[in-house]
Amino acid sequence: MxxxxxxxxxxxxxxxxxxxxxxxxxxxxxxxxxxxxxxxxxxxxxxxxxxxxxxxxxxxxxxxxxxxxxxxxxxxxxxxxxxxxxxxxxxxxxxxxxxxxxxxxxxxxxxxxxxxxxxxxxxxxxxxxxxxxxxxxxxxxxxxxxxxxxxxxxxxxxxxxxxxxxxxxxxxxxxxxxxxxxxxxxxxxxxxxxxxxxxxxxxxxxxLDKLTLDAAIRLIRHLQLIGTDTEIEAMWEALDGHTLSILQLGRLLSRGFGKDLRKWREIGFTKADKLHQGRSTMRVMAKYESWLLSGDKERQLELAILRLMGLFEKPMSPGCFEALRASPAIAGLTELFTDSENFEVEAAVTTLIENELLSHEGEDYAGSLLEAPIDAHPLIREYFAAQLKRDQPEAFQAAHSRLFDHLCENTPHRPDGIDGLAPLYEAVTHGCLAGRHQEACDKVYLDRILRGAGRDGVYSTKKLGAIGADLAAVAAFFDEPWREVSPNIIEAARAWLLSEAAFRLRALGRLIEALQPMRAGLEMAVRLKYWKNAAQGASNLSELEVTLGRLPDAVTDARQSIAHADQSGDAFQQMVNHTTAADALHQSGQRMEAGTLFAEAERLQQEHQPQFDLLYSLPGFNYCGWLLAPAEQAAWQQLLNQPLSNLESQVLDGLAEVERRASTTLRWAIDNRVSLLSIALDHLTLARVGLIRAILANALPQPTLDLPHVAAAVKGIRAAGTMDHLPRGLLTATLYRFVRGEHALALKHMTEAQQIAERGPMPLYLADIHLTRARLAAIVRAKGGRMNVDAIAELAQAAQRIRDHGYGRRYQELADAEAAIGGSR
The missing domain is CATH 3.40.50.300 (P-loop containing nucleotide triphosphate hydrolases)
Structure with a gap:
């Protein structure tokens, strides 16, 4: 509410x-x-x-x-x-x-x-x-x-x-x-x-600085504490002007110490309290807890409610409060509730609200306070959570277990929408805190949130796009994100959860964080001798390392993925992992070996699926990228008015072969209703072919150039939700708009690509972006125009990234750009 x-x-x-x-x-x-x-x-x-x-x-x-x-x-x-x-x-x-x-x-x-x-x-x-x-x-x-x-x-x-x-x-x-x-x-x-x-x-x-002394004096005087302004100043100094600590200490002195301001010294604040967020509040709450515990039933009931607040990261709903108060009592935590009438519990809540230890949904709330969510300051919740977990671990787990059951039983089995799933996400957290990790994983996360295991479990991610919410749920299964999954999960499921975490971190652009669970999952698969999982894990790790610009590691892990695939005997995985290794080698500049591996992958593909005689999806896209590399270099040489490194006839023949491949695999993808990404990548390959042809055939600008594959590629990659592929599409859109003479749109696409690449970080894309921006600025300047871009500075940025990361694929293009831009100064 x-x-x-x-x-x-x-x-x-x-x-x-x-x-x-x-x-x-x-x-x-x-x-x-x-x-x-x-x-x-x-x-x-x-x-x-x-x-x-x-x-x-x-x-x-x-x-x-x-x-x-x-x-x-x-x-x-x-x-x-x-x-x-x-x-x-x-x-x-x-x-x-x-x-x-x-x-x-x-x-x-x-x-x-x-x-x-x-x-x-x-x-x-x-x-x-x-x-x-x-x-x-x-x-x-x-x-x-x-x-x-x-x-x-x-x-x-x-x-x-x-x-x-x-x-x-x-x-x-x-x-x-x-x-x-x-x-x-x-x-x-x-x-x-x-x-x-x-x-x-x-x-x-x-x-926001500490509360001023004048405001602290006004606050203490409002609470009607007895003491001098000098005493208030001493307390204010000891608490370093921390507002919540001053307020709660004042309330405690007012309630339990006869409004005697001098009693604040009994708590024993230290200088270290000033160096840690909330430590002074924790000391006040410890004293408050002790005072409540020593009192009559009414005060002890207040303490019991505060302890329950430590079970939550959000307001406690009426349903959860009622479930915790129900019989049988949770030993050491809720006995008082079973012997108390509702009016007594409501009176305790009212007292806590009046003393600003709790809050509810507004001062004008007209119903019973037991019918409204109640909340506490995060530092107060944090104190009681730590206290309960440390001193009463059995009660801590039992309470979370009851909340898990309550939320599971009182939520539709498979509710619709992100708001409908919210109680189930909350249930996962309570289930894990109760030690019921496997049950929370199988019965809630897999069955009710994902709605099925493996590729079938796509509701929350594919239907709702709730990747971040899923990641928060997955984190509950970890004892230490993203390093260690709870031992309460069976080992095979731990490997799967590591993969889930890595996938979601990668999809959210948190690439460096994704490395750890991905490598941990690979090591676990190798230890268990799950060779197919190990092959997939090593291949995924290599792809991520390419994106992060860690090319030597990418090559090493890709080679290992082939060895694991061979041990698995899985023909499809053998094909995929050959292309992963080929792409890592291609980006590193080892073009000959990359070509050999691509050819071997296609041979394996033809043996495994004779009806599909070409590499398709991401493997096919990467192979087409390898085939297109000489034509792309020729296009930039043309734009920079440099002699072509390869014969134009050879370049055009290569473009025709890539066009044949991408047109065929796009038709397969549409007919077989495969992933959005596969379709988008085929559109991107065809867009690049059309763009290179246009550059080689005509002078700039070409305002009538119409390549619908460009928009289809960018839109498709966006729809697939794969941020680590989007810069590819945006860079192609950049060059397309530039060739049409739409320089402002070109820069807009490049700016978006750079924002994505910087977040990753994705240093190879950043190298491509700086290199592209430098070349475009040089082309405009050679024609007597201006692009408001420092071509030399951009080129220097590109050169540093290309050399630092061993981005061998771009060495020759960098040399061409340095020759062209250096000569135009």
């Missing part, structure tokens, strides 16, 4: 603007003090059309959410929402930002697209859905609030240089797109610096 903010009305009573139900109102501070400067800064950001994204960054418990809700209440609602045409908010808060937390924006994107009237929120890749949402948002003067996005960011402990960057493609796409163009304001709160948009001049970041 959520609460509607009051919408502004005209003097005639009509509602002005469209406002989504708010998810933030339960986090509003009961009494707000200070932060006048920050309130003014948000005012200025809303009024300044040059600011598109405004982020508030601070440790947990400093008061980011309370500040935003105070601004909404006093500066927007109270003034009739000045200028707001649309309003939407979302809270991503879970229990912290550590590496073990895997959160997805899937439900947010789905609900937001629905709110902004998108016709099909499941359409497209995660990146495309984020871009589409941004386009819908900017059609109006929208106030979009994204609260607590740190679970979707790489933590500060990340060792790959990604700290602060968004792990979630849809959210990254949304924020980058809004930073480029936004008619309203996107207001973001996070514990971490938002690295993805730091270079945009349209974004502003404000680091």
């Amino acid at each position: 959520s609460q509607n903010f009051p919408a502004p009305r005209s003097r005639h009573g009509e509602v002005q603007g469209i406002f989504a139900p708010s998810r933030l109102t339960r986090h509003a501070a009961r009494n707000f003090f200070g932060r006048e400067q920050e309130l003014e800064l948000i005012d200025q950001a809303w009024a300044d059309s040059g600011i598109h994204v405004f982020s508030l960054v601070a440790w947990g418990g400093v008061g980011k959410t309370a500040l935003v809700t105070e601004w909404l209440a006093t500066r927007m609602i109270a003034k009739g929402w000045p200028g707001v045409e649309r309003y939407f908010d979302w809270s991503f808060y879970s229990q912290g930002t550590g590496e073990s937390r895997q959160t997805s924006s899937a439900l947010f994107i789905h609900d937001a697209l629905n709110f902004f009237d998108d016709p099909d929120p499941t359409l497209g890749t995660e990146w495309e859905r984020g871009e589409r949402l941004a386009e819908l948002v900017r059609r109006h003067k929208t106030l979009l609030v994204l609260d607590g996005i740190e679970p979707l960011q790489y933590p500060p402990t990340d060792r790959s240089g990604q700290a602060g960057r968004l792990k979630d493609q849809a959210l990254e796409s949304l924020l980058q797109s809004l930073a480029q163009d936004n008619n309203g304001l996107c207001l973001v709160t996070s514990r971490e610096h938002l690295a993805n948009i730091e270079s945009y001049p349209t974004q502003r970041e404000h680091k």
